[in-house]
Amino acid sequence: MQESEVIKTGIISRVNGPIIEARQMASAGMLEVVEVGNLRLIGEVIRIRNEIATIQVYENTTGLLPGEPVYCTGRPLSVRLGPGLLGTIYDGIQRPLQQIAARSGAMIRRGEKAEPLDIEKKWHFKPLLEAGAAVEGGSVYGEVQETLSVLHKIMVPPDVKGSLISMLPEGDYSGETEVCKVRLEDGTERALSLFQYWPVRKPRPVRQRLPLTQPLLTGLRVIDTFFPIAKGGAAAIPGGFGTGKTMTQQALAKWAEAQIIIYIGCGERGNEMTEVLREFPELIDPRSGRSLMERTILIANTSNMPVAAREVSIYTGITLAEYFRDMGYAVAVMADSTSRWAEALRELSGRLEEMPADEGFPAYLPARLASFYERSGRVETLAGDEGSVSVIGAVSPPGGDFSEPVTQHTSRFIRCFWALDRDLANARHYPAISWRNSYSEYLPETSNWWKRQDRDWQNHRDFLMDILQEEVNLQRIAKLVGPDALPEQQRLTLMIAEIIKNAFLQQNSFDEIDMYCSPAKQLWMLRLLVAFSRRAQNIIKAGGSLADLREVPALDKLNRMKSEIDNTDSAAMTSLEQMLLRQLDALERKLKS
């Protein structure tokens, strides 16, 4: 922000934590960014009554004095967009934490300002249009290879329409260099650079929304096979503390088949962000073969950072996602945790003395949640390409009780619900995604893709799901009479369910092989489990016993295939399949004779 642009207007009249009031603010606009006090802390106007503005401040307000000035900027809270975003860690209002650390040391000093994007750095720009071309919002007029895995398309900002009157040749330019000029329809001229701004609370426009058709493959079997999310879909991961929300989000951020990942740490631990920062650069994207950090942006408003910035961090993240979507990319946003965001709303609302609704949350909580999840979707971009934003929000219900307001409201706006289960987590069955309480409404949209890989996919999936559901019922009886009192056929169901849980559902994020499971391997595992189950059922019908089945030597291999057979080792897959079937054949023959 240029010093000269800033006009002094208001005077602080009250300080109540992150909420302050200022007088002489009649000319301020709603949601305008202001700089508060002598330290010039960043804030946003959230209410105007007569000449008093209420402002939420994104930094700690200790020491602010009534009487200190408030400066208006005339701009809504915006993010800066352009090359240099990828691989960066920002705070909730897009301050680059690396630069902040360079200036203020390990502890974040207040009032610190740093450019979100490096304005000195030169990017190799390739123009794609020439002077004379007609352009409008979203037109891609050039490109920059931002990282080796991501081509950054330089787009005309959404509010610009006209014709290009100049364009610099291919070359190395800094982000603020005017690379082209557009004559707008009203005859005025507008210079464009590699960087642009967009207000975070306003969804970026698209040409149209498209129906969802493709799965967002994640490499987690329980998700891909049983509760899939579609590209452009929205999912929630609710779970009590320590049940695996963050680990699941991180696994998705690592392996989901998206071209760009936005990871928002909202009101959670600092160490978790550090972990991502440390680990991602070392990890290789199985698809691009490049470091995962090259496709990732981190937004960190950790739990000890100011609460107002927590509220905005979610919008900062989703706006960055939309920007890359507009380039035609599949983007996935992880928000961990949306409950902290809702609690920030509650805290701010409390300080504003608004009327509370459920459990102290403001009445507008559901509307805010809805508008956040609405920003997911598969779209036709302004440039006519296809892009998507998938949103995955962690939910942290108090006491692990899903009947609380945030979980309840969220479940209305998402279509995929991965319920984490305390008992599974306690038994260290990870991911602790419950097959009883989870659901995905994207199954119909995504199953076509799977059926194209394997005609029997739906049958296989449903077969295993049925066994798991039947097991739930049988367990109820077994809890009363003991499993041994059940008929052999039903005990077989229990046994198969146990195998499905061990061999398929459980997936350890730290297992070198099993942390990511390719679609091909998932299909094979599914097929093998179904084959085993069907044959086993026949064997029991023919008079065989569970003990016979337990003796099948390949059973142990079946239970261990997830971590013993590599994603690409099709020879090992075939050989295990053959061995298992051969041994079952032998068992059947023995029974017949």
Place this chain on the structure above:
Amino acid sequence: MKMPGLQYRGVRNIDGPLLFVDGIRNVSFDELVEIRTPSGELRLGQVLDVSSSSAVVQVFGGSDSLSKAETRTRFLGTSMEIPVSKEMLGRVFDGLGRPKDGLPLPLSAERRDVNGSPINPYSREYPRDFIQTGISSIDIMNTLVRGQKLPIFSGNGLPHNRIAAQIARQAKLLNENVEFAIVFAAMGVKYDVARYFIDSFEQSGVLNNVAMFLSLADDPSAERLITPRAALTLAEYLAFEENMHVLVIITDMTNYCESLREIATARGEIPSRKGYPGYLYSDLASLYERAGRLHGGGGSITQMPILTMPSDDISHPVPDLTGYITEGQIVLDREMFQRGIYPPVAGLPSLSRLMKDGIGKGRTRDDHPHLASQLFAAYSKVKDIRSLASVIGEEELSPADKLYIKFGEVFEHNVVSQGEFENRSIEQSLELGWDALRILPRSELLRVSEQELVQHFDKPVAVNSVQEKV
């Protein structure tokens, strides 16, 4: 910062620990206030809400014997600060960081705001150094690492203090011989508790390396809000300026949260669960997040807060929100305690989130991660089978299930249970774990690899021989 200002006489209202002062000028948010009671006693307070002409002040010393007309307030122009220096080790302070041992304030040029500043996540170093506590149930299953925040979730009458003292006494790194400096903060606990820790530190000869901040049960409750902050401010100084490894023990967080609730209620704030303010999470995080390591720095803060769960209810807001912020929790189990098991570390709900990066190859032992996972899996089955047994009777269990029952007993008695002064090496603990697993059929052990089975399950190592090696 401006200079200490005028003294004001009289207040508009007194409500619980809050004073409402009118006619003030030049008062800033969070500013420290000196309050003089009608009898001349001095107390400290802090500005919670300020406008051009009035302020809400929270009194740390309690508002008893204050009067509307005769209370005087002076705004001190700074927020709450304490001096910090290495000389504070070996000393005892009150809940606001003032010497309580009769000795003068440590000579220190440096004073620091007790609220600290948030650590930049970019500047953190991810904690990975295994701390051997000598307690098997922690070392194998809920490993502590240096720079972790790992609370003890306890209940009234459970031996949390003994466990904390045992950890403080035994904690060490495998291949490093640095002592932890200990910063101890007590909020609202009885003098006996403080005394117990003092005696225990004295016995192990580390008292010179301990700084204590005591706000005891009979001290004013609002003071408790400062106590952990004062303690952590010193801890941060020691860890990040003096490069020391600091273990911070804070007890009892439930008392702290009650003080916070008291203030919130007095201010007429809209409560969220059980009357606690909606910002309890953020407030707790502002304490718990003051743990960890910094990139390029030598020191660390390992935090071990203790809290008692009201009615042993882990879903109560205090343990619940704590569990969401901390890096796991050691949960104590009343039923195990009553069966005479010490330490009664609950097998399933306990968790160490940082364990995954602190154990295994090159850190503890290659088989450690899988062994721990297997023990959890087997023990969770024990729980199911025990509840089945309580319905159908133990005799009716299948032979396989009976083995699990037996495993459960051996696990609780040989692995979890140990002496208060028994200090087990990690090898010993791991071998005890394998010993317990050996009760189960090999084919049940799917969480450990075939190779680990061959190496550890098939070839028992006598635990005693391990003991001798150490």
